[in-house]
Amino acid sequence: MWLSLNQSIYKCFDDVIVPARDGTTQIDHIIVSPYGIFVIETKNMKGWIFGSENSAKWTQSIYGKKTSFQNPIRQNYRHIKCLTEYLKINESVMHTVVFFIGECKFKTPMPAYVMNRGLSSFIKMFQRVQLSESEINRACGALAHLKLNPVSSHSEHVQSLNDRHSANGTGGSKSIFERFFSSSSSSNAQTKRRGFFKIDSSHSNNKRSLFRDLFG
DSSP states (O other), rough: OOOOOOTTTOEEEEEEEEEEEEEEEEEEEEEEETTTTEEEEEEEOOOEEEOOOOOSSSEEEEETTTEEEEEEEHHHHHHHHHHHHHHTTOOEEEEEEEESSSSSSEOSSSOTEEEOOOHHHHHTTTSSOOOHHHHHHHHHHHHHHHHHSSOOOHHHHHHHHHHHHHHHHTTTHHHHHHHTTOOOOOHHHHHHHHOOOOOOOOOOOOHHHGGGGGGG
16 A cells, blocks of 8 residues: 655646657656655556666566567656756656556566555655755746646657658757747746646546545
């Protein structure tokens, strides 16, 4: 069982598409707290999982059938880099977490921040205050702005991924970043008036419903 997290301390934002200089990146869950910002990549997988911090690909094995997938540690590293730039905040306050949902078993040693249980307990281990109330408000306001004023749709984000991984895909991606950050200050002010701490519930997929158990 996962222990619940106190919503007055931990502010959660789900499925956030963040602008980047080479397109966009989608972050499954962001939790803002006095103890730092937790950037969580979730994987819904069964079977045996093989991987290491430095390998480009990891492997899922189900009854001998093997499938490779992108190293989620590297994937989340990009998320943190983009989020750090967007929030204009020190990277040292970011905590990377990779959480596997589903009946899976790790068959190779994993770092402590890669897990398939005990997510809330891991988050609660961090007790050193790293963000002031004003910094928390600013970060939550910026994320709420992203949710209310998306930089792109999910289909556009997928296209951004295709562009980034193709040989001719760099043209125009920087303009997404520049276009978003040139948005009017009145839009930012409107976001602040609507409140920093809105927890998004616009989607209801399996990963999100399981993640919600963290908050009771």
